[in-house]
Amino acid sequence: MSRLLWQHWYAHMNQVVNNLAEQMACGLDAESLARLRGAGQLAQDMGVELYLVGGPVRDLLLQRSQLDLDLVVVGDGLGFARAWAEMLGTDITVHEPFLTATVMLPAGRHVDVATARRETYQHPGALPAVEPAPIEEDLARRDFTINALAVALNPNRWGDLYDPQGGQRDLQAGLVRVLHDNSF
Numbered sequence: 001m002s003r004l005l006w007q008h009w010y011a012h013m014n015q016v017v018n019n020l021a022e023q024m025a026c027g028l029d030a031e032s033l034a035r036l037r038g039a040g041q042l043a044q045d046m047g048v049e050l051y052l053v054g055g056p057v058r059d060l061l062l063q064r065s066q067l068d069l070d071l072v073v074v075g076d077g078l079g080f081a082r083a084w085a086e087m088l089g090t091d092i093t094v095h096e097p098f099l100t101a102t103v104m105l106p107a108g109r110h111v112d113v114a115t116a117r118r119e120t121y122q123h124p125g126a127l128p129a130v131e132p133a134p135i136e137e138d139l140a141r142r143d144f145t146i147n148a149l150a151v152a153l154n155p156n157r158w159g160d161l162y163d164p165q166g167g168q169r170d171l172q173a174g175l176v177r178v179l180h181d182n183s184f
Helices: 003-013 021-027 030-046 055-061 077-088 135-140 167-173
Strands: 049-053 069-074 092-095 100-104 110-115 117-120 129-132 150-152
Touching: 021 030, 021 055, 030 049, 030 069, 030 077, 049 055, 049 135, 055 069, 055 150, 055 167, 069 077, 069 135, 077 092, 077 100, 077 110, 117 135
Parallel strands: 069 110
Antiparallel strands: 049 069, 049 150, 092 100, 100 110, 117 129
């Protein structure tokens, strides 16, 4: 990496960002951005909160291109996923026991949609029992702080970064910090 590029990256990484609207406009292709804006409006119309979560948010902060989109809904995630798939005129695969769905997109792409949830396990290796939970709990159950980031997609909060675990700070410091003993 050239010295000038490194200085630009370093300066960028040492800025605390509270809203990622600009990064989303630059880091997402026009089609994905339009889909997310439509999804955000649908969420607002349905009275639920919608977030882009995890690795895609981390990658936006790192200025990496986006291919995967993971969404979390605070509220009826499966109902939202069904309504969004209908709005897009596309197929959906629902995983009812896990409160998740996969919305199919053109060119073999897809978007994972999950209800904000908590997971409990009867024993190691068991499938989780899931139930709806606040976004704070959903993010806290993730593996690393840098994957426990969320960006609001509802129009009234478009781009607002939610970072209760300090993931942005850890990205700036070059740290990969686990959230709990079950992270590995």
